[in-house]
Every structure is written in C-alpha cells, then in structure tokens.
Amino acid sequence: MFGNLLKSKKPQAIETNGLSDDDMEPHVNGNGVSNGLASNASRFTMNNGVSELIRKPVIETKGITKTYKMGDEVLNALSGVDITIYQGDLVAIMGPSGSGKSTLMNIVGCLDKPTSGTYKLDGVDVEKMNDDQLAGIRNQKIGFVFQSFNLLRRTPSIENVAQPLIYANVGGRERSKRSREALEMVGLGKRLHHHANELSGGQQQRVAIARALVTDPAIILADEPTGNLDSKTGAEIMCLFQTLNAQRGMTIIFVTHDPRIASHCKRVIRIADGRIIGDDVTVDFLDACKGDTFRE
Amino acid sequence: MFKENLRVALRAIAANKLRSVLTMLGIIIGVSAVISLVALGNGVDQFINGQFAKQGSNLVFIIPVRVEQGKGANRAGFAAGPNSRQGQSLSLTLNDVEALKNKSRVPDLAYVAPLAQGGARAFNGDTKYLGSLRATSPDYRHFNNWGTTYGDWFDEAAYNSKQRVALIGSYAYTKLFPDGGDPVGLEIRLNDIAFRVIGVLKERSGGTQGSEDDSIIIPLTTFRERMQPLKNAKGQTVAGFVLAQAADQDKVDAMVQQVTDVLRQEHGIQFAGEDDFSVGSQRDLQNTVGAVTGALTIFLAAIAGISLFVGGIGIMNIMLVSVTERTREIGLRKAIGARRSIILMQFVAESIFLSLLGGTIGIALGWGMAQLVVIFSNGSFQALVTPGSVALAFSFSAFVGLVFGVYPAWRASQLNPIEALRYE
Ligand SMILES: Nc1ncnc2c1ncn2[C@@H]1O[C@H](COP(=O)(O)OP(=O)(O)OP(=O)(O)O)[C@@H](O)[C@H]1O
Ligand SMILES: [Mg+2]
Numbered sequence: 026m027f028g029n030l031l032k033s034k035k036p037q038a039i040e041t042n043g044l045s046d047d048d049m050e051p052h053v054n055g056n057g058v059s060n061g062l063a064s065n066a067s068r069f070t071m072n073n074g075v076s077e078l079i080r081k082p083v084i085e086t087k088g089i090t091k092t093y094k095m096g097d098e099v100l101n102a103l104s105g106v107d108i109t110i111y112q113g114d115l116v117a118i119m120g121p122s123g124s125g126k127s128t129l130m131n132i133v134g135c136l137d138k139p140t141s142g143t144y145k146l147d148g149v150d151v152e153k154m155n156d157d158q159l160a161g162i163r164n165q166k167i168g169f170v171f172q173s174f175n176l177l178r179r180t181p182s183i184e185n186v187a188q189p190l191i192y193a194n195v196g197g198r199e200r201s202k203r204s205r206e207a208l209e210m211v212g213l214g215k216r217l218h219h220h221a222n223e224l225s226g227g228q229q230q231r232v233a234i235a236r237a238l239v240t241d242p243a244i245i246l247a248d249e250p251t252g253n254l255d256s257k258t259g260a261e262i263m264c265l266f267q268t269l270n271a272q273r274g275m276t277i278i279f280v281t282h283d284p285r286i287a288s289h290c291k292r293v294i295r296i297a298d299g300r301i302i303g304d305d306v307t308v309d310f311l312d313a314c315k316g317d318t319f320r321e
Numbered sequence: 322m323f324k325e326n327l328r329v330a331l332r333a334i335a336a337n338k339l340r341s342v343l344t345m346l347g348i349i350i351g352v353s354a355v356i357s358l359v360a361l362g363n364g365v366d367q368f369i370n371g372q373f374a375k376q377g378s379n380l381v382f383i384i385p386v387r388v389e390q391g392k393g394a395n396r397a398g399f400a401a402g403p404n405s406r407q408g409q410s411l412s413l414t415l416n417d418v419e420a421l422k423n424k425s426r427v428p429d430l431a432y433v434a435p436l437a438q439g440g441a442r443a444f445n446g447d448t449k450y451l452g453s454l455r456a457t458s459p460d461y462r463h464f465n466n467w468g469t470t471y472g473d474w475f476d477e478a479a480y481n482s483k484q485r486v487a488l489i490g491s492y493a494y495t496k497l498f499p500d501g502g503d504p505v506g507l508e509i510r511l512n513d514i515a516f517r518v519i520g521v522l523k524e525r526s527g528g529t530q531g532s533e534d535d536s537i538i539i540p541l542t543t544f545r546e547r548m549q550p551l552k553n554a555k556g557q558t559v560a561g562f563v564l565a566q567a568a569d570q571d572k573v574d575a576m577v578q579q580v581t582d583v584l585r586q587e588h589g590i591q592f593a594g595e596d597d598f599s600v601g602s603q604r605d606l607q608n609t610v611g612a613v614t615g616a617l618t619i620f621l622a623a624i625a626g627i628s629l630f631v632g633g634i635g636i637m638n639i640m641l642v643s644v645t646e647r648t649r650e651i652g653l654r655k656a657i658g659a660r661r662s663i664i665l666m667q668f669v670a671e672s673i674f675l676s677l678l679g680g681t682i683g684i685a686l687g688w689g690m691a692q693l694v695v696i697f698s699n700g701s702f703q704a705l706v707t708p709g710s711v712a713l714a715f716s717f718s719a720f721v722g723l724v725f726g727v728y729p730a731w732r733a734s735q736l737n738p739i740e741a742l743r744y745e
Contacts, residue, residue: 136656137739164658175653175742178497179336191325192658238659 089142120296168237263313345679349634356687363705395448437561456544640729653742672726680718
C-alpha cells in the first residue's frame with residue numbers, strides 16, 4: 026500500500042531504526058519535571074561510531090502562556106510551557122480534554138501567537154514575523170492535520186491536496202503529480218476525483234493527511250489523526266508516519282488521547298491545565314509497519 | 322493563480338445558482354437597459370441625421386417671428402385685416418421671396434421657395450383621403466430634387482395664374498387611387514375645391530403616413546387665393562415660411578447674413594430694430610436635435626449609473642454573506658499558507674466575475690430587446706449596438722465588481738485563521 030513512499034529517496038533521509046543510547050534521555054523541559062541529567066550538549070546520534078551530530082532543535086518554546094479573556098474571567102489555556110523538540114522527533118502530546126493541547130499546537134504551528142513567552146522555529150523568532158511571513162512558514166515548513174479535517178467540500182480530493190502547492194506557486198503539472206503521489210501514499214490513489222463530501226470520515230482524514238504531506242514539510246502537526254480510522258487503517262497511517270519520520274527525518278507531533286498512538290511514538294509529552302506534567306522517551310515503541318500493533 | 326481564482330469563483334457561483342442570479346439581477350437590468358436604450362437612441366439619431374442628409378445640409382429655414390408692437394421699427398408684418406389670425410406673424414411675403422431671388426442682393430443663394438402647410442381633405446370621387454397639404458412654388462422641386470413618376474410639376478405660368486392643379490405624394494396616391502394607373506388630368510377635390518391632378522411624386526421618405534409622401538402639393542398662389550387668403554398690411558400675399566438653399570455648404574453662413582440683410586431692408590427695420598423673422602440653418606436644427614439627444618444620453622447614463630450602483634450594493638451584500646459563510650474555508654486557506662493578498666484577490670476576482678457575468682447577460686438581453694423593437698417597428702429604424710457601448714457596459718460592470726468586492730474581500734483577508742477555523 027505504501028510502496029510508493031519507499032521509492033522516493035530524499036537526501037535528508039536518515040536511518041533511525043537503530044536508536045542511539047542518547048535517545049533514551051528525557052528531553053529538556055522547563056517546569057521542573059526533568060530528571061536533571063538532560064542537557065542539549067548530551068544529545069548525539071552515533072553513526073558508525075565515528076561522526077557525531079548535534080541534533081538540531083526545530084521547536085523551542087520558553088515560558089509560553091496563552092490567556093483568554095471572557096468578560097471578567099481570565100482563562101489560562103497555557104501557563105508557562107517550555108518544550109524543545111528536535112529534528113526527527115516523533116512526539117505524542119497527551120492530556121485530558123481542555124488541557125490546552127490544541128492551543129499549544131496552534132502556537133507551535135504559527136497559527137496563533139502566545140500571550141507571552143518566546144517561540145523559536147528553526148532558530149527564527151516567530152513573534153517578530155508579520156502575518157504574511159507566518160503564512161509562508163505555515164506553507165513551507167509545517168503540515169497540519171486538523172482535528173476536524175477542514176477540507177473544501179464540493180472539491181475533488183486531488184485539488185484539496187493541491188491547495189498548499191498553489192500557495193507555494195508550484196506549477197500546474199508538478200502540482201497534480203505531487204498531489205497524486207501524496208494521495209497514493211495514504212492509500213487513496215483510486216479516489217482522486219471524489220469530492221470531499223463524497224468520502225467517508227476515514228477517507229477524509231486521509232485526504233487531510235495527504236494535504237499535510239504534499240509540501241514535504243519539515244514538521245507535521247496532527248490533531249487526533251487516527252481518531253476516525255479502524256485499527257487496520259490506523260496502523261497503516263501510523264506506519265506511514267513512522268516511515269516518513271525514519272526515512273525523511275520529518276519531525277512529527279501528534280495530539281492524541283489514544284494510548285495506542287502514544288505507544289508508537291519515540292517520546293510522550295503529558296499536559297494538564299496548560300502545564301507540562303511529563304516528558305518521557307519510549308525506548309521500545311512499536312513499529313506499526315510490522316504486524317498488527319493497533320489491536321486493543 | 323488567476324486560473325485558480327477563476328475556478329474557485331466559478332465553483333462558488335455554481336454552488337448557489339439562484340442566489341448568484343438574483344445578485345446579478347441589478348447589474349443585468351442596468352446593463353440591458355443601457356444597451357437597448359443607447360442602441361435605440363443611436364438608431365433614432367441616425368434616422369434623424371439621415372433625414373437631414375436627404376434634404377441637404379445647406380438648407381436654411383426662414384420663419385416669421387412675432388415682435389411686440391412698439392418695439393423695434395415699422396411693424397408692417399402685422400395685419401389688422403379680417404383674415405389675420407390673432408397673434409400670427411405675417412411678416413414673410415411672396416415679395417420677400419422675389420427679393421431673395423435677386424442674385425445681386427443674395428449671391429450665395431441657389432433656390433428659394435415659400436411654404437405653407439395645412440390639412441388636406443381629399444376626395445377622388447367617393448374615395449376619401451386625409452393627409453397634409455403643402456402650398457409652395459415650382460422651385461420647391463429643387464430642394465429635394467423631387468421628381469415625379471407621372472406627369473410633372475406645375476410651372477411658373479401655372480403658378481402665376483393661380484391654377485387649381487395638384488401634385489400627389491406617393492402615399493397619398495396609393496390612398497386616393499387604390500387601383501393605380503396614370504391619374505394625370507383627373508379631377509380631385511381638395512377641401513371642397515376641384516383640382517386637376519398634374520403629377521404624382523416619387524417616393525421620398527419611406528412612403529408612410531406622417532412622412533413627406535403623405536402630402537399633396539399645390540401652388541401657394543392658389544392656396545392663398547382660394548383656401549387661406551392672407552395678406553399683410555401692405556396688401557402683400559403672405560408666404561408662411563420660406564426655405565432657402567445655399568449654393569454651397571461653405572456658403573451657408575454668408576447666405577444667412579445676406580438673407581437677413583435683405584429681409585431687414587424689405588421690412589424697413591431700423592438699425593436697432595428687432596428682426597421680425599428668424600433664419601435657422603439645418604445645422605442649427607441638427608445642433609438642437611444633438612443637444613436633445615445629448616441630454617437624453619446623460620439622463621440614460623444617470624439611470625444606468627443608479628442601477629449599476631444598486632446592483633453593486635447587491636453584489637457587495639452577497640459577497641459579505643459569502644465571506645461569512647466561508648469563514649472556515651478562509652481560515653483553512655490561511656492555515657495552509659494563503660497570504661492576505663491571495664485571499665483578497667480571490668474574493669475580488671469572484672465579485673468581478675459575478676458582475677461581469679451579469680454584465681454579459683445584460684448585454685445579450687439588451688441587444689435582444691433592441692432587436693425586438695426593430696422587428697416591431699417593421700424595420701423603419703435600426704438599433705445600433707455599437708462596440709463602444711458594449712465595451713463600456715463590460716468595463717463598467719467589471720469596475721462595479723471591483724469597487725463593491727474590495728471591502729468584503731478585505732474583510733476576508735483580515736480574518737484570524739484560528740478564529741476562522743473555529744467558526745461554526
Ligand atoms: N478562542 C478561545 N476562547 C476562549 N477560550 C478558549 C479558546 N480556545 C481555547 N479555549 C479554552 O482553552 C482551553 C484549552 O483548549 P484546547 O482546545 O487547547 O483543549 P484541548 O486540550 O485541545 O482539548 P480536546 O482534547 O478536547 O481537543 C479550554 O478550556 C478552552 O475552553
Ligand atoms: Mg483539541
């Protein structure tokens with residue numbers, strides 16, 4: 026089903042199946058939960074034991090807060106979040122409903138600005154950017170999979186997937202080629218011309234995933250990406266994400282309630298009441314491409 | 322990007338067909354009204370100019386004018402006799418016509434003829450015909466180069482001896498002599514007086530009622546002797562009004578001056594006195610008609626402007642609704658990287674497209690209405706849908722779409738993506 030993906034060789038593809046010991050260390054976080062051993066300098070990926078590569082942080086937030094004023098009441102959706110996410114991370118953000126997961130994702134995805142705190146994406150201060158620059162960042166660097174898909178109804182799936190490429194000024198022929206490839210990746214090669222409202226919930230979700238992948242972004246942000254999928258399709262989608270992560274070094278962040286998704290991630294960040302309450306590395310995360318790992 | 326905008330616009334319009342049509346209605350009505358009325362106006366313009374051209378543009382009308390007593394000089398023009406109608410100016414006489422014929426006094430004049438008009442109640446036996454009566458001199462034939470199909474014009478001798486002879490216009494001929502044939506020499510009765518037919522005139526202006534072809538022409542001398550005897554205070558026969566033709570287009574102004582001088586002398590008007598006649602050239606008349614049609618055009622343009630404005634408000638209204646309805650779509654587009662200018666352009670394109678579509682439908686509809694009028698008028702005049710008016714209507718509706726689309730599109734472009742995505 027995802028054979029197409031294996032054909033595409035990208036220069037930045039890196040072998041991550043054999044994890045180095047460093048990856049077992051917990052990531053730095055700023056609310057005192059870290060076990061004290063963590064430091065940026067200690068993060069290496071060993072390659073044949075010869076070269077060592079400092080892993081590059083792609084997302085760095087410091088003291089991010091988000092406050093909503095509702096009349097007299099002030100609601101702190103996020104109250105001081107420090108996270109650093111590195112290139113090639115595969116992270117699950119978990120937490121109860123209303124804990125601020127989506128709010129955090131929106132800030133990380135440059136859709137929203139924090140009330141206070143700093144956010145560096147790829148080393149660039151996002152607060153200093155204007156609306157159009159942020160639009161460019163969202164277009165080039167980030168692929169969103171929204172909690173509620175947000176497809177254009179009455180529009181063929183291939184055109185839905187092609188939208189981000191239009192805004193990236195990719196030419197028509199190249200656009201449809203890449204859109205078709207993306208849809209084939211998510212197993213919808215036979216649904217190119219179905220309108221979004223003619224697809225099942227799971228298929229719509231996969232179109233949304235294809236749209237996030239089509240620009241080949243550095244970061245994928247997915248809010249409940251397997252929520253509407255049965256266990257078999259869920260495993261296939263998870264396998265796709267894992268392969269993209271392993272072969273292209275794509276940084277992938279899931280927001281989920283589903284422990285099955287968390288068990289497939291290298292790292293799990295827990296959030297409650299707008300604060301990080303846990304940040305753990307999973308050494309023995311499951312490989313969705315091997316066997317029936319999605320059964321409950 | 323343009324193609325994409327067009328595709329999105331088409332999809333949005335197709336998704337709400339009825340609403341789109343209702344939105345475009347204002348533009349459709351405005352544009353079709355302008356196109357059809359301008360076409361008909363052009364047709365009328367052309368028709369009138371055609372009439373002028375037929376008569377020759379070096380024609381000059383001399384009309385008697387009433388001047389109040391005591392003002393100016395010798396008011397010989399006002400008759401006090403029993404035949405004078407109250408208030409009618411009798412200032413132009415056959416003596417004036419003779420004076421104008423004098424080449425040394427009016428060198429630039431080619432032809433001059435008196436003309437009086439009235440109604441004709443004509444009988445050929447029991448066949449009745451109601452038309453117009455024109456009383457003039459033999460020189461009248463030169464003005465229009467008005468030939469005959471049967472017989473000939475009356476000559477100077479017949480004119481001077483006040484013979485009861487009549488020329489029949491082509492339309493009058495078909496009514497008076499429905500069986501056809503050469504009527505020359507036959508007797509008809511005009512307003513209860515027996516006349517001998519001496520000729521039938523060629524068709525001149527469409528051969529319909531109300532045109533010159535419905536008239537019957539008799540010598541003015543006979544008319545003033547038997548039908549409408551009018552003399553001024555000096556006992557001179559009144560002409561009615563006088564037609565003069567300049568020898569050349571360029572000589573019209575010179576001739577007008579000469580005619581004015583001669584008539585003032587003839588009427589004994591002092592240096593400071595007011596003219597008791599008015600000399601109007603064809604050009605003046607054309608200018609007057611032009612001014613009237615110009616005013617009409619401005620009036621039309623005002624109506625068009627108002628209806629297009631109303632149409633534009635309709636478009637703005639619907640675009641605002643559309644932006645609200647598609648808030649989530651806009652949020653999504655921004656989330657996946659659409660810059661403000663792109664959202665702005667998308668909605669402006671949609672609005673322009675909507676009003677251009679309305680404009681195009683309006684142009685087609687207006688053209689159709691103009692053609693209908695032409696068909697119902699039996700082709701007696703043309704409707705001219707000029708490329709200019711089409712281009713104007715087209716660009717005006719695009720302009721309306723642009724102006725009234727900008728604000729809704731600007732609102733769309735300013736939406737915050739997160740809030741837009743949350744919008745229910
Ligand atoms: N635009 C807003 N205005 C007011 N309050 C908001 C707004 N957006 C989010 N909130 C509040 O912020 C808190 C966090 O919301 P958020 O959507 O981030 O939760 P979540 O963790 O994604 O929940 P779920 O798992 O149900 O999606 C909630 O209490 C929510 O009511
Ligand atoms: Mg959420």
